[in-house]
Amino acid sequence: xxxxxxxxxxxxxxxxxxxxxxxxxxxxxxxxxxxxxxxxxxxxxxxxxxxxxxxxxxxxxxxxxxxxxxxxxxxxxxxxxxxxxxxxxxxxxxxxxxxxxxxxxxxxxxxxxxxxxxxxxxxxxxxxxxxxxxxxxxxxxxxxxxxxxxxxxxxxxxxxxxxxxxxxxxxxxxxxxxxxxxxxxxxxxxxxxxxxxxxxxxxxxxxxxxxxxxxxxxxxxxxxxxxxxxxxxxxxxxxxxxxxxxxxxxxxxxxxxxxxxxxxxxxxxxxxxxxxxxxxxxxxxxxxxxxxxxxxxxxxxxxxxxxxxxxxxxxxxxxxxxxxxxxxxxxxxxxxxxxxxxxxxxxxxxxxxxxxxxxxxxxxxxxxxxxxxxxxxxxxxxxxxxxxxxxxxxxxxxxxxxxxxxxxxxxxxxxxxxxxxxxxxxxxxxxxxxxxxxxxxxxx
Amino acid sequence: xxxxxxxxxxxxxxxxxxxxxxxxxxxxxxxxxxxxxxxxxxxxxxxxxxxxxxxxxxxxxxxxxxxxxxxxxxxxxxxxxxxxxxxxxxxxxxxxxxxxxxxxxxxxxxxxxxxxxxxxxxxxxxxxxxxxxxxxxxxxxxxxxxxxxxxxxxxxxxxxxxxxxxxxxxxxxxxxxxxxxxxxxxxxxxxxxxxxxxxxxxxxxxxxxxxxxxxxxxxxxxxxxxxxxxxxxxxxxxxxxxxxxxxxxxxxxxxxxxxxxxxxxxxxxxxxxxxxxxxxxxxxxxxxxxxxxxxxxxxxxxxxxxxxxxxxxxxxxxxxxxxxxxxxxxxxxxxxxxxxxxxxxxxxxxxxxxxxxxxxxxxxxxxxxxxxxxxxxxxxxxxxxxxxxxxxxxxxxxxxxxxxxxxxxxxxxxxxxxxxxxxxxxxxxxxxxxxxxxxxxxxxxxxxxx
Numbered sequence: 083x084x085x086x087x088x089x090x091x092x093x094x095x096x097x098x099x100x101x102x103x104x105x106x107x108x109x110x111x112x113x114x115x116x117x118x119x120x121x122x123x124x125x126x127x128x129x130x131x132x133x134x135x136x137x138x139x140x141x142x143x144x145x146x147x148x149x150x151x152x153x154x155x156x157x158x159x160x161x162x163x164x165x166x167x168x169x170x171x172x173x174x175x176x177x178x179x180x181x182x183x184x185x186x187x188x189x190x191x192x193x194x195x196x197x198x199x200x201x202x203x204x205x206x207x208x209x210x211x212x213x214x215x216x217x218x219x220x221x222x223x224x225x226x227x228x229x230x231x232x233x234x235x236x237x238x239x240x241x242x243x244x245x246x247x248x249x250x251x252x253x254x255x256x257x258x259x260x261x262x263x264x265x266x267x268x269x270x271x272x273x274x275x276x277x278x279x280x281x282x283x284x285x286x287x288x289x290x291x292x293x294x295x296x297x298x299x300x301x302x303x304x305x306x307x308x309x310x311x312x313x314x315x316x317x318x319x320x321x322x323x324x325x326x327x328x329x330x331x332x333x334x335x336x337x338x339x340x341x342x343x344x345x346x347x348x349x350x351x352x353x354x355x356x357x358x359x360x361x362x363x364x365x366x367x368x369x370x371x372x373x374x375x376x377x378x379x380x381x382x383x384x385x386x387x388x389x390x391x392x393x394x395x396x397x398x399x400x401x402x403x404x405x406x407x408x409x410x411x412x413x414x415x416x417x418x419x420x421x422x423x424x425x426x427x428x429x430x431x432x433x434x435x436x437x438x439x440x441x442x443x444x445x446x447x448x449x450x451x452x453x454x455x456x457x458x459x460x461x462x463x464x465x466x467x468x469x470x471x472x473x474x475x476x477x478x479x480x481x482x483x484x485x486x487x488x489x490x491x492x493x494x495x496x497x498x499x500x501x502x503x504x505x506x507x508x509x510x511x512x513x514x515x516x517x518x519x520x521x522x523x524x525x526x
Numbered sequence: 527x528x529x530x531x532x533x534x535x536x537x538x539x540x541x542x543x544x545x546x547x548x549x550x551x552x553x554x555x556x557x558x559x560x561x562x563x564x565x566x567x568x569x570x571x572x573x574x575x576x577x578x579x580x581x582x583x584x585x586x587x588x589x590x591x592x593x594x595x596x597x598x599x600x601x602x603x604x605x606x607x608x609x610x611x612x613x614x615x616x617x618x619x620x621x622x623x624x625x626x627x628x629x630x631x632x633x634x635x636x637x638x639x640x641x642x643x644x645x646x647x648x649x650x651x652x653x654x655x656x657x658x659x660x661x662x663x664x665x666x667x668x669x670x671x672x673x674x675x676x677x678x679x680x681x682x683x684x685x686x687x688x689x690x691x692x693x694x695x696x697x698x699x700x701x702x703x704x705x706x707x708x709x710x711x712x713x714x715x716x717x718x719x720x721x722x723x724x725x726x727x728x729x730x731x732x733x734x735x736x737x738x739x740x741x742x743x744x745x746x747x748x749x750x751x752x753x754x755x756x757x758x759x760x761x762x763x764x765x766x767x768x769x770x771x772x773x774x775x776x777x778x779x780x781x782x783x784x785x786x787x788x789x790x791x792x793x794x795x796x797x798x799x800x801x802x803x804x805x806x807x808x809x810x811x812x813x814x815x816x817x818x819x820x821x822x823x824x825x826x827x828x829x830x831x832x833x834x835x836x837x838x839x840x841x842x843x844x845x846x847x848x849x850x851x852x853x854x855x856x857x858x859x860x861x862x863x864x865x866x867x868x869x870x871x872x873x874x875x876x877x878x879x880x881x882x883x884x885x886x887x888x889x890x891x892x893x894x895x896x897x898x899x900x901x902x903x904x905x906x907x908x909x910x911x912x913x914x915x916x917x918x919x920x921x922x923x924x925x926x927x928x929x930x931x932x933x934x935x936x937x938x939x940x941x942x943x944x945x946x947x948x949x950x951x952x953x954x955x956x957x958x959x960x961x962x963x964x965x966x967x968x969x970x971x972x973x974x975x976x
Contacts, residue, residue: 119591
């Protein structure tokens, strides 16, 4: 039977606990000084570059005026995952990158850190004062099942709960939060923070049913029968392995998950050389994590030129500052084992005939993930790349009453995109019910 | 290096900067350290019958991260024994004979004035300053601003001081009056050798919303205090300028009120001040600010080719006119430099909501005035639909632009622009010659203007 959520099951002896915050929290004084720098732009570019269109100048002015709860409310109204987005958003590519100060003195407002200050401070105040930031509306007699307890579903469920909708989240894993719990680089956010956020989101009335596999334990069709609407927020499937296998070879997402959540997990004793295959942000994350964990030589092997990498430039730069080296134009061939132990990785040089072997005792493969929605047996229309198709401008799928959001529709983007999807899907559902009611009224 | 020295009604000092009477001049050791740092003079913390002070005494108004934009105090005159003050004054004057040492005094009766002036002169002070200004505490006892607000009382006490004093007598004026000329003229007619202004402004600096107490709080209660600091400078500039321009007042003016930088000082001197007094800025940042106060002023005078501070004195006075004498035909418009514009659009929204709807944007639906330029002379009884339009060629989409025909040259956009020099006001040549409101009235009815 589905179990109720239990977010206190994380053990303290997890490897991620060795990491320090790369952007530590602001004190009240620091936040005030930073908030005061904000120019309060009209039609601000930071807002235009936020997928959830948070009114950033407004929440910053609210911090400056001492209305921190108001600041948090401004954030959460648009993005119920404002607390984790404050930590994990690639702000350099979004709001902060668009700040007009970039063109002035090159010192944009630290929007992420201010958002973290506002949300953390307000949530702490909510706990200590007992005055909730949000009060759910009375029940409206609708029920929604959400599949997957990652950011998209959590955001959607929280918005629905606040609108008086009964929201049940079905999660196959024991730990909720999706990649926020298992995949975010520990120097940005650790699993506790993610679980605390999940707890806060659920506190508005949504329920979590963990350890239930939709498609196996319970059929998609029966959910659709039981509920007024369904939301698919299952994220992506397994990581691609590129046929690299054997001892010492890890899928990057599995290795990150182990570092973040596995009790007593440790890197192989004496691991001093690691090779990471990939050119995306997950590859950068694991490379940087390995370097920070003391692996002396971390090489990022990418099959094309640096300019073609999908990873953010600022992330690559940060990894390089940690000592990560990039090798371009290397197409992986095989993992090399000697005496049953990994000793290297073999590559074909792209644009040449050389076969290159990089010695390593740890090989992490971050070559993207497959899609996972097919396992649901939902029968929703999918795009050519396996992602779920949605009606443009909405989060409605090809099936009536079925909505979707997050990585499963975009192929793997940011938490903030999932949070936006969750809110938009909730609005789509509420709008659909409203017009349904209006129709019914018209038809007597 | 320009000569910064001054002769202020016979009181000389190597530069125009005197510490104003207040906490920074509370004791001999403080004044000695100030003089060591380079201050030109000091007006000692007001002497009188020693009083008892309360806790706390100060309050400040911050504007964002800008600390102490305004400041208030409910401290009274010296709470130290008079004998100690006079001993220290004598020692200071002995060690720093070239600096101006001025005794600020506040007592009640004629006999008390006679006595305290004698003791001040015995201590070696170069001048006395009659404190007719404090708007808190002392005025409730019939002193301070209670005197300064009554020209007849002020004149009477000032004439006593002139009678008893052999050193110059400065009268320190309160700004808590309707017209600063009244106490100023009264003091001059009573024989004052110089005027100091402004003293602090009667004020409540804030309210503690947790305690529901006016600030500064004394336990759970508060009272009004004396307001000063950078935020009062405009008030002081106006009052100093008004006295400087009045032909009946020939006495030198010692300007007080928000002087924090050499530029503030230069502005006061340009409006006619002969010395400047500083208190709040020192309370905020210490005596060491004298370094740039003197270096900056000297550099400014050098750059302007002025050999001495006296050349700057009153330079801006002739350009101060009554509103009715200003040129109605002078016209300027705003120029936004697209190269330095950072696209914050504060000018757009300020013009739209706070001025004349003549700055346009291409970024979002533009709510500026899109009708015929008429400077809002025509009816505007409807909110017009916003217009989507492209930016002028070669302009970034976030850079706003000015409808010059509609611009009324108010300056607001330039004031709110965070980028120095990005928005400038450009003069637009007019066919018509200078004409003021008063001239227009006179032309319409020659008889009305004597």
